[in-house]
Amino acid sequence: xxxxxxxxxxxxxxxxxxxxxxxxxxxxxxxxxxxxxxxxxxxxxxxxxxxxxxxxxxxxxxxxxxxxxxxxxxxxxxxxxxxxxxxxxxxxxxxxxxxxxxxxxxxxxxxxxxxxxxxxxxxxxxxxxxxxxxxxxxxxxxxxxxxxxxxxxxxxxxxxxxxxxxxxxxxxxxxxxxxxxxxxxxxxxxxxxxxxxxxxxxxxxxxxxxxxxxxxxxxxxxxxxxxxxxxxxxxxxxxxxxxxxxxxxxxxxxxxxxxxxxxxxxxxxxxxxxxxxxxxxxxxxxxxxxxxxxxxxxxxxxxxxxxxxxxxxxxxxxxxxxxxxxxxxxxxxxxxxxxxxxxxxxxxxxxxxxxxxxxxxxxxxxxxxxxxxxxxxxxxxxxxxxxxxxxxxxxxxxxxxxxxxxxxxxxxxxxxxxxxxxxxxxxxxxxxxxxxxxxxxxxxxxxxxxxxxxxxxxxxxxxxxxxxxxx
Amino acid sequence: xxxxxxxxxxxxxxxxxxxxxxxxxxxxxxxxxxxxxxxxxxxxxxxxxxxxxxxxxxxxxxxxxxxxxxxxxxxxxxxxxxxxxxxxxxxxxxxxxxxxxxxxxxxxxxxxxxxxxxxxxxxxxxxxxxxxxxxxxxxxxxxxxxxxxxxxxxxxxxxxxxxxxxxxxxxxxxxxxxxxxxxxxxxxxxxxxxxxxxxxxxxxxxxxxxxxxxxxxxxxxxxxxxxxxxxxxxxxxxxxxxxxxxxxxxxxxxxxxxxxxxxxxxxxxxxxxxxxxxxxxxxxxxxxxxxxxxxxxxxxxxxxxxxxxxxxxxxxxxxxxxxxxxxxxxxxxxxxxxxxxxxxxxxxxxxxxxxxxxxxxxxxxxxxxxxxxxxxxxxxxxxxxxxxxxxxxxxxxxxxxxxxxxxxxxxxxxxxxxxxxxxxxxxxxxxxxxxxxx
Numbered sequence: 001x002x003x004x005x006x007x008x009x010x011x012x013x014x015x016x017x018x019x020x021x022x023x024x025x026x027x028x029x030x031x032x033x034x035x036x037x038x039x040x041x042x043x044x045x046x047x048x049x050x051x052x053x054x055x056x057x058x059x060x061x062x063x064x065x066x067x068x069x070x071x072x073x074x075x076x077x078x079x080x081x082x083x084x085x086x087x088x089x090x091x092x093x094x095x096x097x098x099x100x101x102x103x104x105x106x107x108x109x110x111x112x113x114x115x116x117x118x119x120x121x122x123x124x125x126x127x128x129x130x131x132x133x134x135x136x137x138x139x140x141x142x143x144x145x146x147x148x149x150x151x152x153x154x155x156x157x158x159x160x161x162x163x164x165x166x167x168x169x170x171x172x173x174x175x176x177x178x179x180x181x182x183x184x185x186x187x188x189x190x191x192x193x194x195x196x197x198x199x200x201x202x203x204x205x206x207x208x209x210x211x212x213x214x215x216x217x218x219x220x221x222x223x224x225x226x227x228x229x230x231x232x233x234x235x236x237x238x239x240x241x242x243x244x245x246x247x248x249x250x251x252x253x254x255x256x257x258x259x260x261x262x263x264x265x266x267x268x269x270x271x272x273x274x275x276x277x278x279x280x281x282x283x284x285x286x287x288x289x290x291x292x293x294x295x296x297x298x299x300x301x302x303x304x305x306x307x308x309x310x311x312x313x314x315x316x317x318x319x320x321x322x323x324x325x326x327x328x329x330x331x332x333x334x335x336x337x338x339x340x341x342x343x344x345x346x347x348x349x350x351x352x353x354x355x356x357x358x359x360x361x362x363x364x365x366x367x368x369x370x371x372x373x374x375x376x377x378x379x380x381x382x383x384x385x386x387x388x389x390x391x392x393x394x395x396x397x398x399x400x401x402x403x404x405x406x407x408x409x410x411x412x413x414x415x416x417x418x419x420x421x422x423x424x425x426x427x428x429x430x431x432x433x434x435x436x437x438x439x440x441x442x443x444x445x446x447x448x449x450x451x452x453x454x455x456x457x458x459x460x461x462x463x464x465x466x467x468x469x470x471x
Numbered sequence: 472x473x474x475x476x477x478x479x480x481x482x483x484x485x486x487x488x489x490x491x492x493x494x495x496x497x498x499x500x501x502x503x504x505x506x507x508x509x510x511x512x513x514x515x516x517x518x519x520x521x522x523x524x525x526x527x528x529x530x531x532x533x534x535x536x537x538x539x540x541x542x543x544x545x546x547x548x549x550x551x552x553x554x555x556x557x558x559x560x561x562x563x564x565x566x567x568x569x570x571x572x573x574x575x576x577x578x579x580x581x582x583x584x585x586x587x588x589x590x591x592x593x594x595x596x597x598x599x600x601x602x603x604x605x606x607x608x609x610x611x612x613x614x615x616x617x618x619x620x621x622x623x624x625x626x627x628x629x630x631x632x633x634x635x636x637x638x639x640x641x642x643x644x645x646x647x648x649x650x651x652x653x654x655x656x657x658x659x660x661x662x663x664x665x666x667x668x669x670x671x672x673x674x675x676x677x678x679x680x681x682x683x684x685x686x687x688x689x690x691x692x693x694x695x696x697x698x699x700x701x702x703x704x705x706x707x708x709x710x711x712x713x714x715x716x717x718x719x720x721x722x723x724x725x726x727x728x729x730x731x732x733x734x735x736x737x738x739x740x741x742x743x744x745x746x747x748x749x750x751x752x753x754x755x756x757x758x759x760x761x762x763x764x765x766x767x768x769x770x771x772x773x774x775x776x777x778x779x780x781x782x783x784x785x786x787x788x789x790x791x792x793x794x795x796x797x798x799x800x801x802x803x804x805x806x807x808x809x810x811x812x813x814x815x816x817x818x819x820x821x822x823x824x825x826x827x828x829x830x831x832x833x834x835x836x837x838x839x840x841x842x843x844x845x846x847x848x849x850x851x852x853x854x855x856x857x858x859x860x861x862x863x864x865x866x867x868x869x870x871x872x873x874x875x876x877x878x879x880x881x882x883x884x885x886x887x888x889x890x891x892x893x894x895x896x897x898x899x900x901x902x903x904x905x906x907x908x909x
Binding site: 159 | 515557565587616624632784843848
């Protein structure tokens with residue numbers, strides 16, 4: 001299904017312009033080759049990245065656009081995701097639904113996803129059909145019909161998606177309010193799927209404008225991983241994409257989060273059975289950090305708290321004090337804007353969210369007061385290194401990594417540094433970032449406060465901005 | 472802990488030494504251990520890793536009067552073994568970068584391992600897996616804790632309209648059959664299970680003759696045999712459990728409505744479907760594809776979602792199990808359009824069962840299934856899943872090689888025939904959870 005990915009981490013600020021502007025006609029087409037990954041920039045500014053992998057006669061193709069939830073302004077939230085749905089609704093060449101049909105007939109699987117910083121379309125298919133995928137993707141990059149009839153049906157599908165994924169899921173609703181409360185002006189405060197009211201008022205002209213603004217070769221990256229030859233992919237890519245006209249891609253305004261002046265709390269009271277807690281500290285990401293060492297230290301800290309069953313949270317909160325049924329730490333270092341380091345938990349039965357919060361803070365305080373042991377650090381590093389081997393088992397995952405790094409402006413080569421940078425992190429650096437960023441005034445806490453379910457029927461508007469149709 | 476740091480450094484070297492490899496066929500090796508456990512093995516040297524899964528007929532269908540017992544037993548294996556606590560066991564796996572996993576639903580309970588194959592890590596990982604599997608201690612404290620966590624998980628199910636619907640659906644479909652019971656347990660059973668129940672369950676079901684093993688990775692046959700022997704040698708031979716009872720056909724149609732304060736109604740429609748070794752397996756699988764198994768190309772998505780915008784997700788499938796798994800159609804829609812969506816869905820099903828697939832859509836489905844087959848085996852982890860399934864359900868060793876030919880044998884007549892004989896349109900269970908159920 002057309003899906004969107006909610007990255008648990010979010011973020012703030014700024015990388016403005018330079019990342020998003022490719023200057024057409026100034027760069028020669030030159031193949032950059034490093035390791036197994038090869039890349040090329042077409043004259044129209046489109047980037048092509050290929051990773052050869054011959055283990056099976058199949059290929060993953062992904063077309064990534066630098067647009068997503070964090071690009072949206074108030075009133076049109078969710079539009080990137082709605083446009084993602086509409087990308088299957090036809091061009092002159094390929095009527096609505098035909099894209100999926102053709103790929104399926106050729107034994108392919110295809111779909112798309114929207115996140116905060118990107119929108120991506122993918123096919124997994126026998127390698128002999130790579131050209132078919134490229135031709136179809138090139139067609140819909142510039143020639144989408146965006147018919148109003150199709151839109152009026154599809155927007156209802158998206159609303160159903162919102163009801164399914166957010167409105168009827170107490171923990172998802174809690175996350176939505178958590179992000180909305182954590183950030184004042186960082187665009188990660190808005191839900192990727194959009195507020196229901198915005199979906200209700202969205203029209204086809206909004207979609208046309210969004211498509212015209214962002215869908216152009218100089219705002220796109222083609223990633224191909226699989227049993228292919230890079231030179232062939234490059235020449236096919238030229239054949240289908242090079243003739244597409246670049247557009248003037250707007251420069252993003254800075255969205256640096258305004259200073260937070262103290263702890264922020266929000267409660268979500270909905271029909272539910274078990275309480276849930278999410279806490280988040282404002283942190284930089286690789287794109288925004290003054291010192292990238294801090295970012296890798298935060299990444300390692302996440303592993304220390306929640307990397308496997310030997311991690312501190314499992315050891316101390318699930319098994320030790322038994323205050324948590326489950327507890328996790330999340331941090332995403334590859335984002336456009338500043339982000340949140342999140343800590344979430346389902347308390348054990350009879351344990352309040354307040355107790356849970358104190359217990360998590362205690363774990364943080366321990367690291368602030370005492371650097372982690374070398375043994376702990378080594379264990380996290382061993383897992384990171386082994387995972388870097390395991391993840392090569394999935395071509396799709398490899399393509400995802402390339403696409404994310406390209407769309408957030410870091411470049412695919414950044415992934416090659418990851419293991420080395422993690423291995424370089426010291427216990428003192430971990431302690432330092434815990435001290436620097438995990439401070440109460442930068443904290444946001446959201447709690448799910450369960451309300452009775454049995455025999456209760458809520459009025460239509462009780463769960464969110466009205467479910468009525470605007471028109 | 473100097474050694475750990477050294478390991479991490481050595482691991483980096485391995486990570487950079489991976490050689491690409493150029494073939495795609497899977498030579499499936501098969502043998503039985505001296506105690507009668509079936510092993511399926513594929514050597515794959517693309518990456519210096521090993522994946523292994525040991526499956527037991529020890530899941531929810533063996534719960535008896537205590538739903539949740541199988542899941543709890545499985546979950547306790549790594550919570551204390553060979554005198555080591557959960558922390559030490561986890562540290563042993565994770566300090567060599569190994570990933571232990573386990574799980575238990577209705578048919579299969581399993582433990583699994585993903586590890587690097589360098590001998591510095593492999594031995595620790597395999598030995599720890601052997602301890603967890605063959606020498607669990609079932610400490611009382613771990614039992615109390617994991618049972619408490621299952622009770623919270625039970626509460627979590629009660630706030631999910633999807634899970635409430637699925638549970639009601641299985642209950643209606645399977646009545647007195649073990650498949651009727653929720654693998655996660657009931658309010659009552661989670662109050663009744665004792666540590667002695669867990670120990671007895673383990674003794675009875677975690678035995679060599681009840682094990683099926685899948686292995687994929689960068690080891691040769693001799694190494695694979697040695698690894699299997701290391702992991703299983705502590706298990707008594709035991710015996711396979713009695714076969715499950717067959718699933719009775721439904722004797723009437725039934726509609727179950729459960730009120731729930733959700734914006735959407737969750738709808739399940741279906742009846743007992745097919746066994747994993749069903750003679751109609753391929754015919755039913757293919758027959759379902761154009762209807763609701765083919766994603767965006769299926770009739771259900773076309774009618775319910777694309778033409779009418781009534782749902783985000785709608786699909787149908789046969790879930791093959793040891794005994795007849797469910798045939799189910801699943802959809803969610805805004806509560807006030809429940810009746811409309813359900814009528815459309817029923818009409819589509821009736822029409823399809825009466826008429827079958829047209830030539831074009833069947834041909835498209837066959838192309839999709841056969842063309843996409845390599846995609847389902849393009850990684851070690853996917854291959855492992857297939858081998859484990861084959862080993863557990865006693866499928867022939869050439870199952871993967873003959874899959875496409877078996878699919879291709881299904882023609883329009885076979886589809887029409889199997890829909891008529893295997894779907895009884897007058898005896899469907901319908902479950903609706905949501906305000907539309909009020």
